[in-house]
Amino acid sequence: MNIAVLALQGAFVEHEARLKKLGISCAELRKKEDLACDFDALILPGGESTVQGKLLRDLNLYTPLKKRIDEGMPVLATCAGMILLAEHIAGGESPCFASVPMTVRRNAYGRQLGSFHRTAPFADLGDVPMTFIRAPYVEETGTGVEVLARVDGRIVAVRYRKQVALAFHPELDADERIYRLFLNSIV
Ligand code: GLN
Numbered sequence: 001m002n003i004a005v006l007a008l009q010g011a012f013v014e015h016e017a018r019l020k021k022l023g024i025s026c027a028e029l030r031k032k033e034d035l036a037c038d039f040d041a042l043i044l045p046g047g048e049s050t051v052q053g054k055l056l057r058d059l060n061l062y063t064p065l066k067k068r069i070d071e072g073m074p075v076l077a078t079c080a081g082m083i084l085l086a087e088h089i090a091g092g093e094s095p096c097f098a099s100v101p102m103t104v105r106r107n108a109y110g111r112q113l114g115s116f117h118r119t120a121p122f123a124d125l126g127d128v129p130m131t132f133i134r135a136p137y138v139e140e141t142g143t144g145v146e147v148l149a150r151v152d153g154r155i156v157a158v159r160y161r162k163q164v165a166l167a168f169h170p171e172l173d174a175d176e177r178i179y180r181l182f183l184n185s186i187v
Contacts (some may be wrong), residue, residue, distance in 0.1 A: 001041075004043070007028035029061060045078055078168070090108065091105075115164070149166075
């Protein structure tokens with residue numbers, strides 16, 4: 001199994017470290033040529049979604065990755081990555097991959113709660129630690145979107161087909177269960 005990590009900007013190194021610790025090989029996607037490596041799944045890291053979206057297009061990574069995502073490639077998307085997958089962004093910004101029928105709100109917790117940590121139930125995993133950094137939340141979900149976690153009533157994790165989108169950063173906590181859940185979905 002080989003997992004591609006989008007490595008244009010943001011918190012990609014942390015995901016790579018987690019995969020290595022789990023014994024999973026990974027490849028960095030920085031330019032179009034990197035798509036030639038055989039990969040079974042994709043991680044979209046946190047960072048700045050507008051910058052990542054622009055770089056994806058400028059570097060000609062957008063179209064081939066969108067095709068793979070639409071064809072059913074498993075994706076683990078964290079924070080900015082969640083925004084890249086959303087079909088709609090509250091406030092009318094242009095979506096990126098638009099592959100998950102949901103509306104997300106960027107920087108949704110305001111300045112005071114820019115960054116915070118919680119432990120909350122996640123699907124059938126039990127309580128999971130969650131680190132939020134200028135995080136989005138999901139305002140609305142469309143047909144087929146499964147809600148995996150809520151914090152204070154707000155949706156912070158969803159699954160749609162093989163795409164798992166998280167408003168928080170599992171790469172920043174030691175818990176491995178979300179990675180294992182994702183890895184188990186890759187056949
Ligand atoms: N606020 C960032 C954005 O919109 C996301 C923050 C993060 O990935 N930690 O894109």
